[in-house]
Amino acid sequence: MKNILFIFTTGASLVLATLLLSAAGVENFVLATGKGSFGTLQVPAQASMERGKQVYLQVCLACHQVDAGGVQGMTPTLVKTTYVLGPKTPLIKIVLNGMTGAVTVNGDDFHNVMAPHSDLTDQQIADVLTYVRNSFGNKASAVTVTQVKAARAANKPAGK
Amino acid sequence: MQHSIHQPKRTSWKLFYLLMGLSLTGLIACGAGGGNGNKTDSASTAAATADTSWALKPTDSATMISDSLKLPAGFAATTLVENLGRTRHIAVAPNGAVFVKLSKLQDGKGIYRLMDTNGDGKADKSFGFCNYTGTGMAIRDGYLYASSDTCVYRYKLDKDFNVVDPNHPEKIVTGLLARGEHEPKAITLDYSGNLYVNIGAYSNSCQLQDRTKGSPGQRPCPILDSAGGIWQFKADVPNQTYGDDHHYATGLRNVVGFDWNQQTNSLFVMQHGRDQLHDLFPDIWDTKQSAELPAECMYELHKGSDCGYPYIFYDQFQHKKILAPEYGGDGKKTAGDSAQDPVMAFPGHLAPDGLLFYTGNQFPGRYKNGAFIAFHGSWNRAPEPQEGFFVVFAPFENGKPTGKWEIFANNFSGGDAQTASGRADHRPCGLAQGPDGSIYVTDDSKGFVWKISYKQ
Numbered sequence: 001m002k003n004i005l006f007i008f009t010t011g012a013s014l015v016l017a018t019l020l021l022s023a024a025g026v027e028n029f030v031l032a033t034g035k036g037s038f039g040t041l042q043v044p045a046q047a048s049m050e051r052g053k054q055v056y057l058q059v060c061l062a063c064h065q066v067d068a069g070g071v072q073g074m075t076p077t078l079v080k081t082t083y084v085l086g087p088k089t090p091l092i093k094i095v096l097n098g099m100t101g102a103v104t105v106n107g108d109d110f111h112n113v114m115a116p117h118s119d120l121t122d123q124q125i126a127d128v129l130t131y132v133r134n135s136f137g138n139k140a141s142a143v144t145v146t147q148v149k150a151a152r153a154a155n156k157p158a159g160k
Numbered sequence: 161m162q163h164s165i166h167q168p169k170r171t172s173w174k175l176f177y178l179l180m181g182l183s184l185t186g187l188i189a190c191g192a193g194g195g196n197g198n199k200t201d202s203a204s205t206a207a208a209t210a211d212t213s214w215a216l217k218p219t220d221s222a223t224m225i226s227d228s229l230k231l232p233a234g235f236a237a238t239t240l241v242e243n244l245g246r247t248r249h250i251a252v253a254p255n256g257a258v259f260v261k262l263s264k265l266q267d268g269k270g271i272y273r274l275m276d277t278n279g280d281g282k283a284d285k286s287f288g289f290c291n292y293t294g295t296g297m298a299i300r301d302g303y304l305y306a307s308s309d310t311c312v313y314r315y316k317l318d319k320d321f322n323v324v325d326p327n328h329p330e331k332i333v334t335g336l337l338a339r340g341e342h343e344p345k346a347i348t349l350d351y352s353g354n355l356y357v358n359i360g361a362y363s364n365s366c367q368l369q370d371r372t373k374g375s376p377g378q379r380p381c382p383i384l385d386s387a388g389g390i391w392q393f394k395a396d397v398p399n400q401t402y403g404d405d406h407h408y409a410t411g412l413r414n415v416v417g418f419d420w421n422q423q424t425n426s427l428f429v430m431q432h433g434r435d436q437l438h439d440l441f442p443d444i445w446d447t448k449q450s451a452e453l454p455a456e457c458m459y460e461l462h463k464g465s466d467c468g469y470p471y472i473f474y475d476q477f478q479h480k481k482i483l484a485p486e487y488g489g490d491g492k493k494t495a496g497d498s499a500q501d502p503v504m505a506f507p508g509h510l511a512p513d514g515l516l517f518y519t520g521n522q523f524p525g526r527y528k529n530g531a532f533i534a535f536h537g538s539w540n541r542a543p544e545p546q547e548g549f550f551v552v553f554a555p556f557e558n559g560k561p562t563g564k565w566e567i568f569a570n571n572f573s574g575g576d577a578q579t580a581s582g583r584a585d586h587r588p589c590g591l592a593q594g595p596d597g598s599i600y601v602t603d604d605s606k607g608f609v610w611k612i613s614y615k616q
Contacts, residue, residue, distance in 0.1 A: 115372035
């Protein structure tokens with residue numbers, strides 16, 4: 001009986017610690033173990049997903065739309081594309097720098113300008129990319145604040 | 161398993177139970193507080209709070225059937241062709257041959273000539289040619305005119321309106337700017353040997369940094385000298401390009417639907433109004449206001465016309481030209497005293513891609529000289545529901561509206577949910593009138609071409 005109580009209590013303490021760490025804004029704390037970007041049981045922290053959703057609603061939705069499916073000829077979809085599910089640094093740089101010029105996604109061209117969003121904090125960028133990579137049918141590893149910080153530091157957009 | 165920690169007295173277990181209780185309480189509190197982050201309220205539709213005569217009427221969802229247009233009594237539609245791809249603008253020859261321009265090559269071709277030889281409403285002969293994509297399509301004086309995003313070409317037609325030399329068009333206009341945004345070069349012609357070309361502004365509102373919050377508008381807007389207006393050329397002179405005597409009208413953000421009105425002998429255009437009032441200036445416009453504003457405006461142009469873009473937009477609730485926020489506007493300040501007022505103003509972001517003044521005798525008399533407008537459908541109303549994806553009719557006489565506009569052909573989207581989400585089955589684009597007085601509508605989503613006729 002005491003064994004069970006001890007295990008249960010330790011587990012509850014671990015969860016509490018997780019919540020405290022998330023609330024403090026430290027890196028998205030992944031509850032399951034495992035490394036690598038794909039194929040492991042990684043679940044982004046709920047708080048991060050909620051924050052990321054707010055950023056998406058306020059900053060991204062107007063162009064990428066409610067279902068992240070984009071707009072024909074103008075704004076590319078964010079659903080299951082290599083841009084979104086692939087390497088994190090180029091994706092972070094798109095959020096920081098925006099995009100100009102036509103981009104081809106899944107065989108279609110898109111022409112509208114994407115404004116830079118370097119005014120978002122590292123946490124906001126980590127959260128919204130984690131949210132997009134794990135919503136709308138997407139499934140991919142979370143983007144961390146550390147990764148955003150590193151990408152921002154190495155980011156040298158042309159003409160700025 | 162054995163306890164590996166030192167087992168204290170009974171009071172330490174009470175501490176553990178207390179910690180457990182606190183954890184569970186914390187879990188429950190976070191779960192409740194996290195909740196639904198959706199901050200947009202769930203009310204309503206596109207209906208405006210002010211002057212509702214300009215707001216969209218709710219659609220009649222009871223009769224919406226997928227793949228079937230909803231038309232007024234006495235009208236019926238057939239599909240001349242289906243799944244031709246990105247069919248944009250359309251022209252119909254006096255013998256009924258239909259030409260459509262594609263913005264994406266279909267089987268390697270950018271123009272299709274379609275013919276219904278047995279009168280069953282469906283094309284049974286088709287001929288594809290042209291290796292460039294684009295939007296513009298028009299027929300005048302024995303020639304087919306077509307545009308890419310930088311040039312206008314023409315093809316001689318024989319007496320049966322077959323293209324004489326499809327692989328060697330004559331280049332009439334060259335060197336037009338195409339800088340990402342608003343690239344399609346819609347065209348139309350008058351009856352005096354002139355060709356009109358839209359050159360859309362490669363910008364939303366001529367900010368220094370396009371679509372970027374906090375970036376100021378540029379005054380003077382440097383785009384206007386070579387885009388953001390209508391250029392006029394001779395219909396029969398090769399290799400024309402920019403030049404002072406070709407600049408016909410300015411201050412127009414992007415025109416896709418336009419038509420020569422034969423009653424007034426003047427050019428009428430439909431402007432795609434600017435986007436993102438709320439995204440860029442959330443302190444002035446909320447999401448609902450931004451979904452309706454600014455109006456999509458119809459203008460009547462003459463040489464030298466200035467419609468005020470980017471410095472003003474038309475607010476159809478205040479009935480005024482409002483100073484654009486990028487230039488110091490606050491939603492109330494007016495400006496553009498020397499810019500034109502619109503002939504008609506429609507709800508925001510509907511994307512007017514086709515305009516046709518009806519001159520036929522097949523439809524009932526009230527339609528004669530009136531305007532059909534194809535609304536491609538919105539994207540910039542999000543997070544509010546999207547709107548459009550229909551053809552409207554407005555009665556006109558001598559270039560002046562004589563009544564309110566009404567939805568004429570509906571259900572291109574396939575239903576209310578498809579309209580609201582913007583994920584429409586079909587998106588109306590081009591309009592043309594046939595020799596028998598039927599009208600044709602293209603869809604640039606899947607490439608359906610409808611022929612709409614009136615049966616007595």
